[in-house]
Amino acid sequence: MHILPTLAVIPPYVFSELERRKVAARAAGHSFLDLGIGSPDQPTPAPILEALRQAALDSPTNAYPPFRGSARLLKAATDFMSMRFGVELSPATETVVLAGSKEGIAEMLSALCGPGDVVLAPSLSYPVYVRAPLMHGAEVHMVPMDPARRWQLDLASIPADVLKRARVLIANYPNNPTGAVTTLADMAALVEFARAHNLVLMHDLAYSELTFDGHVAPSVFQVPGGRDVAVEFHSCSKTFNMAGMRVGFVVGRSDALDALLAYRSNVGYGVSMPIQHAAAYALDNVRALTVPIIAEYQTRRDALYEALQQGGWHATAPHAAMYAWLPLPDGVEPWDAVERLLVDAQVMMTPGLAFGAAGARYFRLSLVAPAADLRAAALRLVQVLGAVPAGAR
Template identity: 35%
Template sequence: MVQFMKKQSFRSTRLDRLGSAIFAEVAQWKQEAKSKGLTIINLDIGSPDQPPVEELRSALANASLRSDTYRYPGTEGTLAFRQTVAKWFQHRFGVELDPHEEVLSLMGTQDGLAHLPLAISDPGDAALLPDPGYPVYGAGLAVAGVEAIPLPLLEENGYLPDFEAIPQSIWDKVKFMILNYPSNPLSATADLAFFERAVHTARKHGVLLVHDNAYSEMAFDGQRPPSVLEIPGAFDIAIEFHSLSKSYHLAGTRLGFAVGNREVLSSLRALKNNIDFGVFLGAQEAGIAALEMDIRDSKPIARVYESRRDVFVKALHEQGWNVPTPSATMFLWARVPEGWSSRAFSQSLLTSTGVASIPGNAFGSLGEGYVRLAMVEPEHVLLEAAQRIGGFIRTAQPE
């Protein structure tokens, strides 16, 4: 064993700024539940339980068999992938993209969202982040030394921000703001009128608008969520992230893309040129097949989750938990029963019944009092989960 002459700490203080370690905690709660003999129903992490359709698996398999697939792929993504993204974007949103300057491949949207603050900000800068919001937003800022300023999202406002309520002193210090519709964890959606206000606000205050649109293809009841780039002038002040993880069940391939403002994408590309060599070429081939398939004959994965939503929400109502009906994503966002905190409810539910969820305060302070359930199990398993939850809320006492 190596002996150090002086006491060293091999843990960066940045790690202490990354926020909640709730996913590791939930893993510990699962072990406790298993030790009691409980079967776990995993409704915590939004990892699709189904594989991609055979056409996409074949595209990945065929690419993997080619001898030229194993070279370094290039940070920006193959021209074929970027051209297909541009073709799909025109088909889906009616927006024209330059595949050379306005499309950048990513190892999933989390890759781009985590690295963006390092590419466009300096320590001491500030950004507006949705509260509640996806944890990687804050993690990226913490690593970059950028101040996170919460952008409150309230149930009574449909989980849309009130831009006018933000003081000018905040706008003066903010470099960019992040929006996310359809929203994880809130399952809220936004229309073009909202994005018109968002673009106007960003232009007025001279801030970059970053839109996480990872769930654009997972809306229900006939909704077709828009792109912020549909708004005239948005390319001047906005970029948008998209993912193939949920829409096509390609989560494990780690493939997404960023589109929009050329200068911002150039900065992100410059950073990534120094830290990675891009997305595996086989994954990009699968992505091309997915987008081409969607253009040719769209059969949204959203239909699967809409059916699960209908079954799960109905079953929970019958069990006495009147949760709201989500309008998009694979998540259900609901108030915990009276008397419970988010964390206590989530932990007790798991250790008592085996049903895993994520407490709402893991997504920000305004998530306290809520819990997120991911509908990533077949309908018969969701029915079982509803029965277990119903028994719990009828008999368990708040801690």
């Protein structure tokens, strides 16, 4: 069978290989704690489910939803941006509802980039940043991130000939997989770079509310000039444990949002109305609903890092997101580590190369199990892997 040539040459998805290994391990009788994929294990808060139930009875499910999104959710999204970041945006022209930010990011990249164009993506990327452009025949240039620069993008390293063909710059803070956070000054540098080089800045703010130790994640629109260059992707998946409902939104540059809508109106319809209602309810009540969710992730993070410390791994706990990003000990190969942790430590992790070659000497654990289980898993893990490299994060 003939398939799209760009799809045929796309590198294998690391998460599919992990899935294959999990199935094989289970078939061989091994049980393990799955900290591989970052899918929330806690339930969706009951009031959100009640809002969904009510909306399922009240809202019209016979008709297609409006392309841009329901008036109620568009308003809830812009109210959230105002309450949380002090940014006033138009629900009519600067907001679009998404069936999850992953789809939205793919749709926008598909609408903006094709053969001859370059996407500037972080060297540690959530996979869709790289795969959507490749499927559309665009090139991807990985912009270095390293711990010495607090995992911020090294914009100065981008070669001039690449920059000439670049259309989009992607940033993601709080960051998956590193948990790194950013500052308004860092954001201002991204905005200025995008303005100077005529790029659409796509900021992925999927973890906006999952921050600890008093850190508050900024929006790109808090920076002067941000709204001239940027779009920002928001997600209900992690903030409210709603990943299964598939809902989020994008705000910012109306020309880029129009391109996304033009693309999507040719391939889909957006999000079902009851789910949009549930998301609006969640955003209207974000503060009350997220307090226990954030507290639980913080407890889990602390338990995991205390156990690592106890085992002699002096890793620094991240201030955001729901992951531990840890260095592989010297001499341990990524796929060997996956296998040894799975079989000997009964822990499934994600090798850092799932996020790009720059992640090859790291691995990621998701905080998707109760604190006691994470503590026990961390103690087993240090026993199996041995010493962490000196001075590594």
